[in-house]
Amino acid sequence: MRKIMVTGAFGQIGSELVPALRKKYGNENVVAIGHKSKPSEKLMEGPCDSVEVTDKKAFEGKIKEHGIDTLYHLVSILSASGEKNPGLAWNVNMNGLYNALEIGRELPLERIIMPSSIAAFGPETPRDNTPNETIQRPTTMYGVTKVAGELLGNYYFKKFGLDVRGLRFPGIISSEALPGGGTTDYAVEIYYEALKKKSYTCFLKPDTYLPMMYMPDALKAIMDLAQAPISKLKHHCDFNVNAMSFSPKEQAESIKKHIPEFMIDYKPDFRQAIADSWPKSLDDSTARREWGWKPKYDLASMTKDMLEKLAEKIK
Numbered sequence: 001m002r003k004i005m006v007t008g009a010f011g012q013i014g015s016e017l018v019p020a021l022r023k024k025y026g027n028e029n030v031v032a033i034g035h036k037s038k039p040s041e042k043l044m045e046g047p048c049d050s051v052e053v054t055d056k057k058a059f060e061g062k063i064k065e066h067g068i069d070t071l072y073h074l075v076s077i078l079s080a081s082g083e084k085n086p087g088l089a090w091n092v093n094m095n096g097l098y099n100a101l102e103i104g105r106e107l108p109l110e111r112i113i114m115p116s117s118i119a120a121f122g123p124e125t126p127r128d129n130t131p132n133e134t135i136q137r138p139t140t141m142y143g144v145t146k147v148a149g150e151l152l153g154n155y156y157f158k159k160f161g162l163d164v165r166g167l168r169f170p171g172i173i174s175s176e177a178l179p180g181g182g183t184t185d186y187a188v189e190i191y192y193e194a195l196k197k198k199s200y201t202c203f204l205k206p207d208t209y210l211p212m213m214y215m216p217d218a219l220k221a222i223m224d225l226a227q228a229p230i231s232k233l234k235h236h237c238d239f240n241v242n243a244m245s246f247s248p249k250e251q252a253e254s255i256k257k258h259i260p261e262f263m264i265d266y267k268p269d270f271r272q273a274i275a276d277s278w279p280k281s282l283d284d285s286t287a288r289r290e291w292g293w294k295p296k297y298d299l300a301s302m303t304k305d306m307l308e309k310l311a312e313k314i315k
Helices: 014-025 054-067 077-084 088-108 141-160 185-196 215-227 248-257 272-274 285-291 298-315
Strands: 004-007 030-034 048-050 069-074 110-115 168-170 171-173 199-201 210-214 244-247 263-266
Touching: 004 014, 014 030, 014 069, 014 077, 014 215, 048 210, 054 088, 069 088, 069 215, 077 088, 077 141, 077 272, 088 110, 088 141, 110 215, 168 215, 171 215, 185 199, 185 248, 185 298, 210 215, 210 298, 215 285, 244 248, 244 298, 248 263
Parallel strands: 004 030, 004 069, 030 048, 069 110, 171 210, 199 263
Antiparallel strands: 210 244
8 A cells, every 4th residue: 555745735736636645545645745835625534744945854754654665756946936936946947856765765665656847848749749859948836947947857766776757837726726826827717807896907928839738637647657667667757638728718608608798808917838838739749658648628628627626716
């Protein structure tokens, strides 16, 4: 039986990954680790704890205390927030990851899963159907830490034999957790505002295409990768995964099919430059080939499900 720890567990992905893991492995076998924010009632149904991942001694102490063998290291300062405080982004994203990998090597841990992001790409990267192996010259501190994280994870696998795995998430859309300071936050906010106000002001241009994924597919992707036989993996920390690509205008049109009176306007801010440096779509054939990745949701089915779930939530 695996004993799992999830750092960044109170954030957008973690707050839904923890219940999914607990459903599979049992409540007591998945420890949710946060830092500043408080866990939801749902997370409190199993073990929760707090630690600063940049404090290696404290971090290692919590892993030993809970008898952990598998670490999902999600904690991260995201793109827009990272540009406001790049020093904090470097400290949390890089020093926290280095501590996780060192602890994993020393104990050792059986497996570490560490998500990357489309932010690992940059303006020189081919933006349409971005290859798995391509130029990576990001223009944000978040992106820099994600490229370095991919390289570091691959290094620990090759140098020390530590089973480290990672995938490059696109923008993730969730009906449960609010976004946490990323450039793709608009794609979540738009649904809330459509239901509450029947209008939304988008901080990106109407024709800005970005790859996106609905949270149920994101959970499936990270859990499927974690369970894949290592003998099948030729890559380790740098898998593209894709589900759909759309623009704010297309997302608004999908909402209008359910809320005809919905209106959208556009006031691009500093996040437009970040979005313009990222891919429009991803080639995820490597993930499909090596561990059978396949998404379930497209824009239409996601919009229908999001509006239904949020309508119940915000009554």
